[in-house]
Amino acid sequence: MDYVLAKLDWMRSERIWPNGLRYLWTDAFGVVLYLSLYRQTGEERWLDAAEELVGEVGRVLGRPRGYRIGEASDRDGQYFHYLAMWLFALARLGDVKPEYRAKGIAVAKAIHPAFVLPGRGVIWKMQEDLSAPYPGYGLGAMDAFDGYVSYSLLDRNALAAEIAEMRTLIERQYRTLDIDQDLGLGMMLWLCHFFPTEDWARVQTERSLAALDRLWIDPPGY
Numbered sequence: 001m002d003y004v005l006a007k008l009d010w011m012r013s014e015r016i017w018p019n020g021l022r023y024l025w026t027d028a029f030g031v032v033l034y035l036s037l038y039r040q041t042g043e044e045r046w047l048d049a050a051e052e053l054v055g056e057v058g059r060v061l062g063r064p065r066g067y068r069i070g071e072a073s074d075r076d077g078q079y080f081h082y083l084a085m086w087l088f089a090l091a092r093l094g095d096v097k098p099e100y101r102a103k104g105i106a107v108a109k110a111i112h113p114a115f116v117l118p119g120r121g122v123i124w125k126m127q128e129d130l131s132a133p134y135p136g137y138g139l140g141a142m143d144a145f146d147g148y149v150s151y152s153l154l155d156r157n158a159l160a161a162e163i164a165e166m167r168t169l170i171e172r173q174y175r176t177l178d179i180d181q182d183l184g185l186g187m188m189l190w191l192c193h194f195f196p197t198e199d200w201a202r203v204q205t206e207r208s209l210a211a212l213d214r215l216w217i218d219p220p221g222y
Contacts, residue, residue, distance in 0.1 A: 001041075004033075018030055022070060024070060024082045024086055027053060027057050028088065029085070030053055031050050031054060031092070032088075032089055034046045034050035035047070038050065038096075063078075064129070065110040065111055065114065066078045066083055066110065066114075066126075067083060067086060068128055076128055077128050077134045078128060078130065079124065079125050080122050080123065080143045083107070083111055085146070085150070087107060087150040087154060090104030090107070090154070091150065091153040091154045094154070104150075105155050105159060108151055108159055108162060109159070109162070112165075114126055114130035115130075115143070116162075116166070116169075119169075120169075121140070122140050122144050123138075141177065141179070141184070142179075142188060142191075144166045144169035144170050145188065145200075148166035149194050151166060152194075152195070174203055174204055175203060177204065177207075178211070180215075185211055185212055185215075188204050189209070192204050
């Protein structure tokens, strides 16, 4: 705990986070960190900080449908996997304050039709107004898994149709998907741990752990 709090103080003093430029991916993890501190300490100030952060992200990055990637000029457009992580953060905050779960459900319903091509895949990056795919970007390899998990953790009933579409995409993909990159492997294992008994999670957990073993050289490491 002392280490985490010291890191937070250092990041704040260096204007890295939470007082730097907004970036949806980092801010999603920040909300979860604040909630973890709230659960660990019971101090309301961390819950207040999580709510304030959600409000600030909405003010800076929020769009009529979805959220911009980041505040910097070169972080335009919308990434589905960033949005899915933000939905996960809202779901976790919704465990404490139900209104944030409702907010996450509304965001999911707003962005889903723009990103998802039923039976084909999930577009990796969209224009900022979700009017069209971002030039030069195709379908994301893991985005259906991201959406399936975040939607399911938000509300399986309210998002039943959207979850079904993501599950169909997963069924088409999980048996042949091979990930050989460290961040992707970490994310896949994290996604799998939420539903470890489902077939896709069993296959991808085994495959991802085997890939990590192949990547690791001891010594000196990766």
